[in-house]
Amino acid sequence: MATSLIGARVERKEDYRFLTGAGQYTDDVALPRQTYAVFVRSPHAHAKIRSIKKDAALKAPGVLAVYTGEDLAAAKVGGLPCGWLITGTDGQPMKEPPHPPLAQGKVRYVGDHVAVVIAESLSAARDAADLVQVDYEPLPAVVDASKATQKGAPALHDIAPDNKCYTWALGDKAAVDAAFAKAAHVTKLEFINNRLIPNAIEPRAANATYSRADDSYTLYVASQNPHVERLLLTAFVLGLPEHKVRVVAPDVGGGFGSKIYLYAEDVAVTWASRQLGRPVKWTAERSESFVSDAHGRDHHTVAQMAMDKDGKFLAMRVHTTANLGAYLSTFASCIPTILYATLLAGQYTTPAIYCEVTAVFTNTAPVDAYRGAGRPEATYVVERLVETAARDMKLDPAEIRRRNFIRTFPYQTPVALMYDTGNYDATLDAAMKMADVAGFPKRKEEAAKRGKLRGLGYTCYIEACGIAPSNIAGALGARAGLFEAGEVRMHPTGSVTVFTGSHSHGQGHETTFAQVVADRLGLPIESVDIVHGDTSKILFGMGTYGSRSIAVGGTAIVKALDKIVAKGKKIAAHLMEAAETDIEFDRGVFKVAGTDKQKTIGEVAFAAYVPHNYPLDKLEPGLNENAFYDPTNFTFPAGSYVCEVEIDPDTGVTKVVKFTAVDDFGKIINPMIVEGQVHGGLTQGIGQALTENCRYDPETGQLLSGSFTDYCIPRADDVPSYDLDTRETPCTHNPLGVKGCGEAGAIGAPAAVMNAITDALGVRDLPMPATAETVWKVIRANRKAA
Amino acid sequence: MAVKISMTVNGKPVSAEVEARTLLVTFIRENLRLTGTHVGCDTAQCGACTVHMNGKAVKACSMLAMQAEGAQILTIEGVAKADGTLHPMQAAFKEHHGLQCGFCTPGMVMSALELAKNKPGASEQEVRESLDGNLCRCTGYHNIVKAIMAGSKTMAASK
Numbered sequence: 001m002a003t004s005l006i007g008a009r010v011e012r013k014e015d016y017r018f019l020t021g022a023g024q025y026t027d028d029v030a031l032p033r034q035t036y037a038v039f040v041r042s043p044h045a046h047a048k049i050r051s052i053k054k055d056a057a058l059k060a061p062g063v064l065a066v067y068t069g070e071d072l073a074a075a076k077v078g079g080l081p082c083g084w085l086i087t088g089t090d091g092q093p094m095k096e097p098p099h100p101p102l103a104q105g106k107v108r109y110v111g112d113h114v115a116v117v118i119a120e121s122l123s124a125a126r127d128a129a130d131l132v133q134v135d136y137e138p139l140p141a142v143v144d145a146s147k148a149t150q151k152g153a154p155a156l157h158d159i160a161p162d163n164k165c166y167t168w169a170l171g172d173k174a175a176v177d178a179a180f181a182k183a184a185h186v187t188k189l190e191f192i193n194n195r196l197i198p199n200a201i202e203p204r205a206a207n208a209t210y211s212r213a214d215d216s217y218t219l220y221v222a223s224q225n226p227h228v229e230r231l232l233l234t235a236f237v238l239g240l241p242e243h244k245v246r247v248v249a250p251d252v253g254g255g256f257g258s259k260i261y262l263y264a265e266d267v268a269v270t271w272a273s274r275q276l277g278r279p280v281k282w283t284a285e286r287s288e289s290f291v292s293d294a295h296g297r298d299h300h301t302v303a304q305m306a307m308d309k310d311g312k313f314l315a316m317r318v319h320t321t322a323n324l325g326a327y328l329s330t331f332a333s334c335i336p337t338i339l340y341a342t343l344l345a346g347q348y349t350t351p352a353i354y355c356e357v358t359a360v361f362t363n364t365a366p367v368d369a370y371r372g373a374g375r376p377e378a379t380y381v382v383e384r385l386v387e388t389a390a391r392d393m394k395l396d397p398a399e400i401r402r403r404n405f406i407r408t409f410p411y412q413t414p415v416a417l418m419y420d421t422g423n424y425d426a427t428l429d430a431a432m433k434m435a436d437v438a439g440f441p442k443r444k445e446e447a448a449k450r451g452k453l454r455g456l457g458y459t460c461y462i463e464a465c466g467i468a469p470s471n472i473a474g475a476l477g478a479r480a481g482l483f484e485a486g487e488v489r490m491h492p493t494g495s496v497t498v499f500t501g502s503h504s505h506g507q508g509h510e511t512t513f514a515q516v517v518a519d520r521l522g523l524p525i526e527s528v529d530i531v532h533g534d535t536s537k538i539l540f541g542m543g544t545y546g547s548r549s550i551a552v553g554g555t556a557i558v559k560a561l562d563k564i565v566a567k568g569k570k571i572a573a574h575l576m577e578a579a580e581t582d583i584e585f586d587r588g589v590f591k592v593a594g595t596d597k598q599k600t601i602g603e604v605a606f607a608a609y610v611p612h613n614y615p616l617d618k619l620e621p622g623l624n625e626n627a628f629y630d631p632t633n634f635t636f637p638a639g640s641y642v643c644e645v646e647i648d649p650d651t652g653v654t655k656v657v658k659f660t661a662v663d664d665f666g667k668i669i670n671p672m673i674v675e676g677q678v679h680g681g682l683t684q685g686i687g688q689a690l691t692e693n694c695r696y697d698p699e700t701g702q703l704l705s706g707s708f709t710d711y712c713i714p715r716a717d718d719v720p721s722y723d724l725d726t727r728e729t730p731c732t733h734n735p736l737g738v739k740g741c742g743e744a745g746a747i748g749a750p751a752a753v754m755n756a757i758t759d760a761l762g763v764r765d766l767p768m769p770a771t772a773e774t775v776w777k778v779i780r781a782n783r784k785a786a
Numbered sequence: 787m788a789v790k791i792s793m794t795v796n797g798k799p800v801s802a803e804v805e806a807r808t809l810l811v812t813f814i815r816e817n818l819r820l821t822g823t824h825v826g827c828d829t830a831q832c833g834a835c836t837v838h839m840n841g842k843a844v845k846a847c848s849m850l851a852m853q854a855e856g857a858q859i860l861t862i863e864g865v866a867k868a869d870g871t872l873h874p875m876q877a878a879f880k881e882h883h884g885l886q887c888g889f890c891t892p893g894m895v896m897s898a899l900e901l902a903k904n905k906p907g908a909s910e911q912e913v914r915e916s917l918d919g920n921l922c923r924c925t926g927y928h929n930i931v932k933a934i935m936a937g938s939k940t941m942a943a944s945k
Binding site: 021203252676714745 | 807815821826831834865872879881883889913914915917924931
């Protein structure tokens with residue numbers, strides 16, 4: 001019997017092509033008669049468009065076309081849709097202002113799309129874009145969500161004169177008020193969850209082509225979910241039948257949420273490819289990524305925790321203002337609501353929670369899901385509040401957590417979720433041991449001798465992954481299903497091609513999913529290939545986000561494997577002249593129970609495709625099965641992180657000297673890949689805490705952090721090597737027992753870092769990111785006060 | 787204005803007539819169709835476009851093709867052996883999971899090769915500092931650092 005591939009550190013199947021330059025990303029796709037698109041973007045945060053003059057651009061060498069919002073409107077191209085309807089506390093649906101792919105009459109953020117220039121070469125298109133003359137009438141702009149709702153603030157959209165998209169709430173307000181009234185202590189914090197710019201290293205790109213021969217389109221696009229892209233593009237925007245549009249998301253260079261959405265550029269190049277009868281390619285420059293990729297986070301929150309005299313949590317009250325940017329991006333509305341407030345119980349038994357969210361339009365780029373999407377914001381609220389409460393109550397921060405941990409499962413939280421399983425003591429104990437928390441006072445003392453400030457902080461996070469049971473999501477406003485599809489195709493000679501609606505843009509599905517299939521079928525992993533990212537090959541898919549790939553996509557494949565095995569048993573029974581009920585299957589071998597008769601999956605597959613000795617009267621030939629899987633619950637990965645920082649008081653520079661993460665992702669298929677996901681997530685989380693900050697000028701609405709010199713994603717010497725471990729409580733409601741691991745690091749790290757910094761500095765709070773300047777100012781202020 | 791340029795890329799002589807403003811990376815990607823060299827930022831910060839010119843790592847997005855006139859250029863496509871066997875540094879990236887989406891990877895490998903040549907026994911801190919010009923958003927650098935240290939060791943041992 002082969003050793004199990006589940007839990008094995010299998011080197012990745014996809015690496016060879018990436019390491020030799022043979023990857024095929026969207027910009028690498030060059031089509032015959034290729035043309036190139038460049039977008040004219042708004043230099044103003046808010047302005048009326050008085051006129052657009054195309055003549056000079058159209059006369060420039062190599063220019064084929066210049067299109068504006070008027071052209072798209074005349075062609076009845078629709079606006080970009082939002083996929084989640086939120087109903088407000090007033091019972092009204094959220095305000096959904098039009099989101100034209102190219103601006104009509106008005107621009108609402110710096111980088112908003114005004115026109116597209118298409119030319120024979122990229123340089124010709126760039127030159128001509130400078131010749132498009134747009135006459136703007138600048139209007140006052142507002143970039144801060146809290147200011148946008150004040151009286152007299154400039155209104156972005158006619159249908160939302162107060163700039164409010166919705167006010168939404170979750171939880172029992174009366175129960176929370178009652179608990180606060182009898183609390184022995186209340187801890188209150190007010191903070192900003194800083195706005196982030198995702199910055200996948202591959203910029204967004206799209207290359208569309210139209211075939212007059214069969215009236216069909218092909219769109220190559222850097223997307224995390226090609227089928228969703230196609231659905232939105234065809235059904236809502238271009239009014240095309242889906243079977244005439246093929247969307248291919250080839251190799252995609254990182255997503256982190258920013259490549260989930262249907263963007264204006266994708267629509268424009270697809271539409272233009274038909275007008276010109278030629279392929280149209282657009283690839284973002286990095287400066288375009290900064291201004292036009294959907295941003296993340298940007299919450300202003302006031303949070304309070306009520307406790308009894310022993311530090312037992314009685315209730316939590318949270319008010320958040322969420323900045324949505326200028327338009328509703330594809331899933332923008334559900335991020336600060338459904339994926340945020342539902343996570344506010346954290347790992348704790350807090351019996352009453354009330355959260356109210358006001359979502360606001362501002363003259364900034366649209367905000368949507370970015371790695372973690374709502375859950376990092378929730379974790380930051382809970383874990384900063386819990387750590388601060390411990391300090392207020394003079395309790396050890398680990399102890400206050402233990403006094404409040406959920407220990408019986410399943411557990412119904414007061415904010416709608418039902419946790420199926422977990423063991424929060426196990427991860428916290430392991431993390432504290434691994435981080436040598438006991439030795440921290442000595443290290444702090446030693447650092448002090450060197451003139452350095454050392455601090456330690458925790459996060460005990462939980463996340464809801466594997467989104468989601470479609471009926472529950474639908475009841476909460478989702479306008480799409482959230483299942484996944486998979487197909488397992490056994491070939492006549494025993495190799496396997498597996499098709500998945502999930503998409504890999506770094507996660508390693510081609511290896512992890514192949515491990516699952518090869519293990520079940522008892523085949524060498526080389527005999528299994530995973531195909532993803534092409535709507536013409538894969539029956540359907542909802543794509544990859546929210547750490548759902550293995551829990552939902554992997555389960556769909558398992559369901560298809562179940563069908564392969566079920567049919568294989570019938571074939572094997574026929575071949576071995578036994579009753580079907582006597583056939584047992586284990587890792588690729590069909591056996592007649594109690595005998596030494598057996599047939600391998602390869603022999604069965606061959607019989608299915610060369611059905612000479614085959615029950616043709618009862619069974620179709622072939623061995624190809626597909627399955628759709630709709631999850632029955634979310635999965636709940638959880639873990640404990642311990643961060644240790646050292647601060648140089650003379651410069652304010654914070655160094656993360658030790659970071660320990662102990663996660664419970666349920667069953668793990670490939671620990672090497674899982675560790676890589678945690679490393680990456682932690683680094684993005686540390687980036688949010690220390691260096692990354694999207695800033696707009698408050699008066700002009702200009703993006704001030706529009707390049708890698710102004711917006712600081714972590715470099716190799718900004719972060720440490722990480723100490724990782726896992727504990728395992730298998731997920732109870734999917735056959736693999738898996739929970740997902742892609743976002744945990746980004747969810748848990750920011751609070752751990754900020755808890756460590758506030759500990760080192762002896763302050764209650766400081767704004768994130770804790771840049772050297774911010775920390776230095778706090779230290780200076782402390783010195784003056786002392 | 788068009789100019790004629792000639793250079794050697796991955797051991798093969800190439801020449802072409804290009805617009806004077808053509809960047810080296812554009813020449814490599816569009817004219818030679820060697821698309822393993824990537825463009826991530828256009829401003830010499832992310833390092834996805836790193837190639838070797840006359841044995842030194844350079845950022846191909848920030849120099850003109852003309853500036854490489856007569857030069858020996860090595861891109862990621864020329865790093866593995868002719869029979870397709872991975873170079874020890876590439877093999878180390880695979881073994882240590884030093885890549886995820888693969889987009890920064892060619893530039894990382896080209897920078898790593900230069901470091902391994904110039905500083906074979908570099909410490910973890912030195913490796914991290916040497917990667918200042920290469921951004922990765924997926925791996926958190928942890929495994930890239932491990933891979934480079936291991937790859938350098940293998941390269942030094944096989945000398």
